[in-house]
Amino acid sequence: MGHGGNVIQELTTDHREVEEIFGRIEALPPGSQERKNLCDQATIELVRHSVAEEAYLYPAVRRHLTGGDALADKELEDHAKAEQIMKDLEGCQADDPRFDSLMAQLMSEIRSHVTDEEQNLFPQLEAACPPDALMDLGDKVRRAKKMAPTRPHPSAPDTPPANKLLAPGAGLVDRMRDALTGRGKESQG
Template sequence: MGHGGNVIQELSTDHREVEELFQQIENETANPTTRRELADQLTMELVRHSVAEELHLYPAVRRYVDGGDDLADKEIADHSEVERLLKELEGCQPEEARFDTLIAQLKSSVTAHVRDEEDRLFRLLADSCPAETLDELGGKVRLAKESAPTRPHPAAPDTPPLNKILAPGMGMVDRVRDRLTGRGK
């Protein structure tokens, strides 16, 4: 979390970290405790990343990219599917067969979403948005991830203005819960 660079560099680095977490979960077959910890870390990263995109990336896409409303709406719909799967994973133990099924579904959804962003959306944004704005958005995304929720909240609003109002409060509650339970150490 917090890598530096413009918004595209920041989010692309997040994408690589999430890919690595998927790989670690797939490689760890013997220790259910480690698999749970990795799944929790994956969830925390994906939720923070999604919230930051919804707060800052997609409003910029709507503003700067031709057809940006449709692009942003599609990406937000992708996030909703991922968040639904994360919520289901949260209640699943690594020893259950459903755990691996959910990880596979999540990986498939996240991989498709990442490819779409990196192959299309980021290029369109880079071509239409001033470099200074991309740099500014990178800083805003880093800050948003620091206060974003760490647990899935599928029913929470994912567009402004309500997401900007509610996300920091949900993030605070999630981080308190994480500290009390030892999640994400």
């Protein structure tokens, strides 16, 4: 998930990639192990994306937008809800009776969040921020996603500076766990 461009282009491309994964999940039959594999893949991408937004996008929203504190706080609440659902999903197998319900909740939460960001927050940020600042934020977001955790950590701090200090360590531990278990590989087969 490193695409180039300014912060809005980077994050919008992330949104499209996650939506593509959601579409693939919806096309598979309930109970399919591939649904769980894709859920893990979506979780990895969503956690990286969220960490980057929390570290760089939302502080910029607070700094540059009138009413930015309220906007950023609302987005952080959305992240907290989604992160808790992802944590619950992490403990489910594809044939768990809760899996489909949790997956539907996650997709609904993320789709609502994406719509809000793309139709409300991003246009305001684009109007308020100079182009070079948006490009700089894009670079910072790409770097943050490379170091970010790959598993949900609902109790971790979500605002700077604590989130910037803890995310790289959690990210390293998560990536090691993923490598050992094969989690997040598109197909286990």
